[in-house]
Amino acid sequence: MSEKIKRGIILMNLGSPDSTSTKDVKRYLDEFLMDGRVIDSPYLIRTILVKGIITPFRSSKSAEAYSTIWTKEGSPLVQITYQVQRELQKIIKEPVEVAMRYGNPTMKFAYDSLAQKYPDLEEVVLLPLYPHYAMSSYETAVVHAEDVHKEGKYPFKIAAIAPFYNNPDYISALVESIKPHIKNDGKHLLFSYHSIPERHIKKSDITGNHCLKVEDCCNKPSAAHAVCYRHQCYTTTRLVAEQLGLPAGSYSVSFQSKLGRSAWLTPATTARMEQMPKEGIKDLMVVCPSFVSDCLETLEEVAIREKENFMEAGGETYDFIPCMNTQQSWIETIKKWFLNVDEPVTA
Numbered sequence: 001m002s003e004k005i006k007r008g009i010i011l012m013n014l015g016s017p018d019s020t021s022t023k024d025v026k027r028y029l030d031e032f033l034m035d036g037r038v039i040d041s042p043y044l045i046r047t048i049l050v051k052g053i054i055t056p057f058r059s060s061k062s063a064e065a066y067s068t069i070w071t072k073e074g075s076p077l078v079q080i081t082y083q084v085q086r087e088l089q090k091i092i093k094e095p096v097e098v099a100m101r102y103g104n105p106t107m108k109f110a111y112d113s114l115a116q117k118y119p120d121l122e123e124v125v126l127l128p129l130y131p132h133y134a135m136s137s138y139e140t141a142v143v144h145a146e147d148v149h150k151e152g153k154y155p156f157k158i159a160a161i162a163p164f165y166n167n168p169d170y171i172s173a174l175v176e177s178i179k180p181h182i183k184n185d186g187k188h189l190l191f192s193y194h195s196i197p198e199r200h201i202k203k204s205d206i207t208g209n210h211c212l213k214v215e216d217c218c219n220k221p222s223a224a225h226a227v228c229y230r231h232q233c234y235t236t237t238r239l240v241a242e243q244l245g246l247p248a249g250s251y252s253v254s255f256q257s258k259l260g261r262s263a264w265l266t267p268a269t270t271a272r273m274e275q276m277p278k279e280g281i282k283d284l285m286v287v288c289p290s291f292v293s294d295c296l297e298t299l300e301e302v303a304i305r306e307k308e309n310f311m312e313a314g315g316e317t318y319d320f321i322p323c324m325n326t327q328q329s330w331i332e333t334i335k336k337w338f339l340n341v342d343e344p345v346t347a
């Protein structure tokens, strides 16, 4: 008799449009930006903002950006997540599924596939592919997964792996992805993280009086750090810099992909690209640790557009460091977390 499979894993990523047509991009952006954890205005204002202003104007520009990175298989982010699935499936016997927060494949599709193919499943481990906690990434993915799970009355329970920004295996895998680019030739290493609104940092603060309220908040001990995106980005940077032995001043942090006019985390990557050559930084490497898979924000924004900004401002060399993608140590790390799901991944 065949062995009963009791556990499975779902790799959860953000998602992409189904194609680069303006129609598909608009549908994707509407779903994404109507998420109250992404644009957190009251529903009516959000609807006017998103459907009346942002997506009618942004969709065609965004579709053009997607066309520059699209492959014959589709979106890099979705395809890389499938590649991770295949690599992981080679080294674990339990089923591995993929789900996107927005677009396809949906969370429901992943749960349904598992439930149909594996009737003995008792637990599904969710891995949101975000190293850092933000209400607009990790939180919305997990809440959505819980909602769909409740609605579908699936026979298995679910357990989510926590943000892994300081997990030693994640840090080592990230370091391994950066190391081949470091030649000890004086190049500056920029850690460019996805930005978020400052308002979100304050909203997520579980103490209500620490984040962006206390001077140098991210470096002062606080329970708020368990869900503080900026603290977690700084921590990843510090741990990677320590492991690479980078001297102070040879690396820095910036935040990319701002949308709209409100205050987002600074310094902005675009502003730094213009300033760095004037400060004497002419040779640059850029790594994007808020993403584990390459996507629009790394391949188009950082590898193409920000490079142009840096070179136009007087930069001389620019190395974009790809995400971990299907790197073997990253795949082995996911396997380890899955097999030890009851142990915390965050220190």
Ligand SMILES: C=CC1=C(C)c2cc3[nH]c(cc4nc(cc5[nH]c(cc1n2)c(C)c5CCC(=O)O)C(CCC(=O)O)=C4C)c(C)c3C=C
Binding pocket: 014, 015, 016, 017, 029, 037, 038, 039, 058, 062, 075, 077, 130, 134, 136, 137, 194, 195, 196, 197, 257, 259, 290, 291, 294, 295, 296, 297
């Ligand atoms: C790293 C995690 C992410 C956080 C946090 C995040 C916050 C956030 N994003 C937007 C708006 C957009 N993001 C877009 C693309 C995009 N964002 C992430 C990840 C995070 N976003 C990824 C991986 C991607 C790429 C998706 C892909 O298909 O490759 C886009 C769409 C593209 C565009 O038109 O620029 C938007 C819009 C907000 C408003 C936000 C926090 C409030």
Ligand SMILES: [Fe+2]
Binding pocket: 194, 257
């Ligand atoms: Fe984003």
Ligand SMILES: [Fe+2]
Binding pocket: 211, 212, 217, 218, 225, 228, 230, 231
């Ligand atoms: Fe903080």
